[in-house]
Amino acid sequence: MTIYLDHNATTPLDQQVLAAMMPYLRLHHGNSSSVHRAGRVARSAIDQARIQVAALVNVSPAQVVFTSGGTEANNLALQGMRRLARGRTLAISAIEHASVLQTARSLQADGVNVRSIDVDAQGRVVAESLQAGVRTDTALVSVMMANNETGTVQDMVLVAEQARQMGAILHTDAVQVAGKVAIDFAATGAQLMSLSAHKLNGPKGVGALIIDRAVEIEPLLRGGGQEAGLRSGTENVAGIVGFGAAAELAAAGLKFGYESSLRVLRDRLESGLATLPGVTVFGRYAERLPNTVLFGVAGYDGEALVLALNEAGIAVSSGSACDSHSGRAPSHVLLAMGVDEEMARSAIRVSLGRGNTTQDVEQLIAVLAQQTSGFLSRSLGSWA
Ligand code: PLP
Numbered sequence: 001m002t003i004y005l006d007h008n009a010t011t012p013l014d015q016q017v018l019a020a021m022m023p024y025l026r027l028h029h030g031n032s033s034s035v036h037r038a039g040r041v042a043r044s045a046i047d048q049a050r051i052q053v054a055a056l057v058n059v060s061p062a063q064v065v066f067t068s069g070g071t072e073a074n075n076l077a078l079q080g081m082r083r084l085a086r087g088r089t090l091a092i093s094a095i096e097h098a099s100v101l102q103t104a105r106s107l108q109a110d111g112v113n114v115r116s117i118d119v120d121a122q123g124r125v126v127a128e129s130l131q132a133g134v135r136t137d138t139a140l141v142s143v144m145m146a147n148n149e150t151g152t153v154q155d156m157v158l159v160a161e162q163a164r165q166m167g168a169i170l171h172t173d174a175v176q177v178a179g180k181v182a183i184d185f186a187a188t189g190a191q192l193m194s195l196s197a198h199k200l201n202g203p204k205g206v207g208a209l210i211i212d213r214a215v216e217i218e219p220l221l222r223g224g225g226q227e228a229g230l231r232s233g234t235e236n237v238a239g240i241v242g243f244g245a246a247a248e249l250a251a252a253g254l255k256f257g258y259e260s261s262l263r264v265l266r267d268r269l270e271s272g273l274a275t276l277p278g279v280t281v282f283g284r285y286a287e288r289l290p291n292t293v294l295f296g297v298a299g300y301d302g303e304a305l306v307l308a309l310n311e312a313g314i315a316v317s318s319g320s321a322c323d324s325h326s327g328r329a330p331s332h333v334l335l336a337m338g339v340d341e342e343m344a345r346s347a348i349r350v351s352l353g354r355g356n357t358t359q360d361v362e363q364l365i366a367v368l369a370q371q372t373s374g375f376l377s378r379s380l381g382s383w384a
Contacts, residue, residue, distance in 0.1 A: 007353030020245035049244025070196030080217035122286035123152035151292025160189020179250035202246030206239035272365035296346035
């Protein structure tokens with residue numbers, strides 16, 4: 001059986017979530033826009049899910065716009081501000097997910113000026129760069145709440161204050177935070193926030209953009225006017241129901257200490273890594289997600305180690321699975337943190353989740369110790 005330690009890529013579907021979804025796949029086929037009974041059943045299931053997702057981030061249900069996932073939520077947040085941003089500036093951090101970076105790039109071609117905000121060696125936004133990047137000409141700022149590769153959590157108060165002073169709208173990608181750490185939307189100071197169900201044991205292909213009522217945003221998809229006109233298209237009812245159930249379970253988990261149980265496992269993992277030669281944990285001095293450790297082993301190729309671990313029945317990642325199409329390019333996140341290319345290529349990401357145990361972590365350390373046991377003789381050899 002595989003030891004699955006790649007929860008930032010995606011999580012297994014929870015059995016209770018599947019059970020909640022099944023009736024909407026098998027029985028209730030109604031279109032929520034229809035006025036008949038079958039339609040009303042679908043409508044009330046979506047309403048219920050909206051309440052559950054809203055509760056996870058402490059907003060009112062009307063602030064939740066369901067999308068096809070985190071990628072679409074990020075696209076909607078940025079492209080939905082296209083008109084406001086034209087001739088003005090969009091400021092994004094250098095370590096954003098590809099769905100923000102690439103969207104920003106496409107807006108640039110449309111006459112939006114894009115500024116990048118630097119991060120320090122730990123992956124935290126640099127205050128001076130934030131001040132230089134977010135000015136009175138800035139329409140929108142996008143800074144992720146936590147990074148998918150390093151797990152580094154941003155100081156949202158700092159970011160929100162700068163955005164507020166300059167009169168800019170703030171978007172935050174909270175895809176990796178939801179379900180791992182409690183989120184209060186208003187406390188982040190953001191007006192737009194992206195979420196994705198499959199990162200919290202929900203189904204793939206469904207997410208949400210949380211929107212402050214005062215913000216006017218334009219839809220990406222036009223048509224039947226679903227989701228208050230912000231996301232037309234017949235709703236993915238079963239997916240949305242699954243997202244709602246997953247959000248409720250995640251909220252309950254957080255109430256019962258899920259975050260600290262992840263932290264205990266993560267600390268166990270890091271003390272094991274500290275016994276191995278040549279290991280550097282990236283962002284280790286920053287506040288990080290309780291489940292994420294990105295580390296490099298000097299002199300080793302991350303991809304090769306990931307494959308060796310796979311052979312030993314352990315699933316980890318050599319970076320971001322969501323960015324895996326970029327091939328062998330070293331992570332833009334690590335490069336932005338000033339990590340050199342060779343060390344960046346040695347990166348391995350372990351992301352813990354529900355069901356992981358101390359034994360899983362110990363097994364990983366044992367296999368890593370075996371795989372990297374040549375380190376000492378190699379480095380001694382290079383001195384000789
Ligand atoms: N944002 C972050 C930080 C992510 O890690 C991911 C991962 O996939 C996404 C956005 C995209 O979400 P989705 O897979 O739901 O499109």
